[in-house]
Amino acid sequence: MAFLQANVYSNVLGMEVSIDLILPQKTEKKIGTSTVGQMSDIPVLYLLHGMGGNHSAWERRTSIERYVSKLGLAVIMPSTDLGWYTDTTYDMNYWTFLSQELPEILQELFPQLTTKREKTFAAGLSMGGYGALKLGLALPEKFGAVASLSGAVNIAEHVDAFLAVRGRNYWEGIFGPLEELKGSVNDPMYLLNELVKSGKSIPKIFLCCGEEDDLLPLNNEMTKALTEANIPHTFEVGPGNHTWEFWDQWIQRVLDWLPLEK
Template sequence: MAFLQANVYSNVLEMEVSLNIILPQKTEKKIGTATSGHSTDVPVLYLLHGMGGNHSVWERRTSIERYVSDLGLAVIMPSTDLAWYTDTTYDMPYWTFIAEELPVICHELFPQLTKKREKTFAAGLSMGGYGALKLGLAKSEHFAAVASLSGAVDLAGRTDDLLSIKGKNYWEGIFGPMEQIQGSVNDPMFLLEQLVKSGKEAPKIFLCCGEEDPLLYANKTMAQALAGHGIEYTLETGPGNHDWIFWDQWIQRVLDWLPIESKEKA
């Protein structure tokens, strides 16, 4: 595998943005770390960080590079600050960056990446789990599968939980008036309803959460909503809290779950 660190300019954000990238590379080693490389149509996973993290945190807190070494999978890890994968009310369009501009930048810099929906995936933890699900619901034409680890996936229904993390001014800087989150483009439940009404094909959805995690109820609520709309999903829970011990373990489960063609042929 090749591990790259990039600083790119975002025309949407009008600022430099940092990315970490893992790319398949053919290597021959004698210590059990040989990997296979691909030069075209490489499947890609956009892997999103949570609050307090950035583009480096998945690489630093887990063994993600080792976990994908035999999968022929590229992993894109962008930094999106504390903006909740949203076009904020303070005029920073992070949603437009992550959903529209970032894939264009990545395909320009790494032309071996696939442009096929069936080989494009998103995943994330906590805030990033919200972002990954949002990508899957709002941009279903681009993603075959999305996974949310301990995601804040019932955002509008649990605004009291948000206020226990940061103050009202912060949240309204991101989303606008908190009472208006529900039924807006930042509400995953609303996005789910819109996707169903559109008749578009939904991505496969994976939800996981620790049984001691405060967000467990939110994930169960989202699972019930997906089931009610007939959307294919998987909900799995296990021992654990809202921490990297859980996420390091469960990102491996997510990678097993992803419908990666090269993995199926291995």
């Protein structure tokens, strides 16, 4: 594999953005891990960080590069600050950057990456789990599968809990008036209902959460909503809390679950 650290200019954000990338590269090592190379139509996984993290978090705190070494999969890890993968009220349009501009930048710089829905995926932890599920529900025509690890997937119903983490000014800087979050384009439950009504193809969905994680109730609520909407999905709960030990273990499960050509 090739590991790249890039700084790209975002016209949407009006600033440089840091991105870590893992790209397939054919290697034959006498000591270590040989990897699979590919020159075109490479499957892509957008791997999103949580609050307090950045583009480097997955690479530094898990063995993601080793886990994908034989999958022929490109992994894109962008930094989106504390923007919750949302077009914020303070005019930082992280959602537009992630969902529209970043794929265009990647195609310009790395044309070997796929543009096919069935080979484009998203996953993330916590805030990034929210972002990955949001991508799948809001843009089902672009993503074949999405996975949320310990995701804040029903934030609109738990505003008070999130206010205990950061103050109201922060959250309203992201989402606007919190009283209006439910039923908005930043509410995954709303996006789910709109997707069902649209009749569009629904991506594969994977949710997981630790048994001791405070976000487990939110994930229980989301899987209940998916079940009631007759949407096939995978929901798994295992030992652990909101920690990198949990996410390092479960990203391996996600990679096994992805619809990749084995």
